Amino acid sequence: MGDKKLIKYVFYRAFMKDVSICPKCGSTNLKPATLAGTSDALPLGRGVDFNKSICEDCEYVGICPILPENEIDNFRKELKK
Numbered sequence: 001m002g003d004k005k006l007i008k009y010v011f012y013r014a015f016m017k018d019v020s021i022c023p024k025c026g027s028t029n030l031k032p033a034t035l036a037g038t039s040d041a042l043p044l045g046r047g048v049d050f051n052k053s054i055c056e057d058c059e060y061v062g063i064c065p066i067l068p069e070n071e072i073d074n075f076r077k078e079l080k081k
C-alpha cells in the first residue's frame with residue numbers, strides 16, 4: 001500500500017459513520033426502543049437488549065445490526081435476495 005493510498009484510507013475510516021439498519025426492510029429510520037414506550041421489550045440489566053430499536057418504516061422491533069455507511073447499499077442488496 002502506497003503512502004497516498006494509506007492516507008486516503010485512514011481519512012476515510014475516520015469520517016465514516018456507523019449506522020444502525022433495519023434487518024427487515026433496510027431502513028436507517030430507526031429509533032431506540034427505550035424512547036418509544038415499549039419498556040416491556042427492554043428488560044434492564046440484559047446488555048443485548050439495550051440495542052433494541054424500532055423501525056419507523058416497517059415497525060420492526062428488535063436488535064439491529066450496525067454497519068459502516070458504505071456497507072448499507074450492500075446490506076440492502078442482500079435483503080432483496
Ligand SMILES: [Zn+2]
Nearest residue numbers: 022025055058
Ligand atoms: Zn424496517
